[in-house]
Amino acid sequence: MVWVMLRPFRLFSEQGFSYTLRMYRLFFKRFIDVTASLLVGLLLSPLLLVIALLLKVFDSGPIIFRHRRIGRGGREFDFYKFRSMPVNTGDIPSDQLGNIKLTWIGKFIRRTNIDELPQLFNIFKGDMSIVGPRPPIPNQLELIALRRSNGALACRPGLTGLAQVNSFDGMSVPEKAAFDAEYAAQISFLKDTLIVLRTVGYLFKPPPKY
Numbered sequence: 001m002v003w004v005m006l007r008p009f010r011l012f013s014e015q016g017f018s019y020t021l022r023m024y025r026l027f028f029k030r031f032i033d034v035t036a037s038l039l040v041g042l043l044l045s046p047l048l049l050v051i052a053l054l055l056k057v058f059d060s061g062p063i064i065f066r067h068r069r070i071g072r073g074g075r076e077f078d079f080y081k082f083r084s085m086p087v088n089t090g091d092i093p094s095d096q097l098g099n100i101k102l103t104w105i106g107k108f109i110r111r112t113n114i115d116e117l118p119q120l121f122n123i124f125k126g127d128m129s130i131v132g133p134r135p136p137i138p139n140q141l142e143l144i145a146l147r148r149s150n151g152a153l154a155c156r157p158g159l160t161g162l163a164q165v166n167s168f169d170g171m172s173v174p175e176k177a178a179f180d181a182e183y184a185a186q187i188s189f190l191k192d193t194l195i196v197l198r199t200v201g202y203l204f205k206p207p208p209k210y
Contacts, residue, residue, distance in 0.1 A: 032130070065084075066078050066080055084115045085106060140173075146173065162191075164202065165202050166179055
């Protein structure tokens with residue numbers, strides 16, 4: 001009897017949660033991306049300027065490294081980073097960078113992930129989100145195919161993601177794609193917040209070896 005009386009409230013609660021989740025995915029996630037990328041970019045502008053000057057002084061070549069990545073729905077876009085690698089280094093996955101000689105400033109910005117900060121512009125433009133699967137390069141065909149089949153390719157790629165905060169030595173491409181699929185199926189404000197908080201802790205760990 002009590003369950004029958006409470007059933008309308010339960011249905012209302014479930015419908016309200018579903019509506020809130022849908023609104024977050026359709027509108028508020030993007031609103032947070034635009035607002036946060038703008039505010040963080042402004043707050044970190046002195047640091048961005050210092051890094052740009054150091055790269056110009058201690059390393060020749062362009063400050064920004066721009067290359068093609070795969071975004072939402074398989075669309076390619078220009079992806080920005082501070083250039084930490086030698087000039088003319090091509091698009092190669094992170095797990096193949098071990099033999100490339102870096103300058104001290106290149107090593108520093110890669111180890112601290114400062115090289116990723118120009119992606120705030122990608123987020124502001126709408127190419128990326130703060131949280132989402134990391135954008136693959138076009139020749140990572142296995143990862144792209146897995147994301148297409150598991151639904152993760154429908155998400156905007158992120159500055160950080162579930163696979164990154166759960167990364168471990170020797171993580172395989174299917175394991176990364178499985179984390180991407182899990183995130184795509186469970187996008188919510190709470191999950192995004194937890195991933196961002198875990199990313200802060202992740203920055204203080206040694207990077208995984210693949």
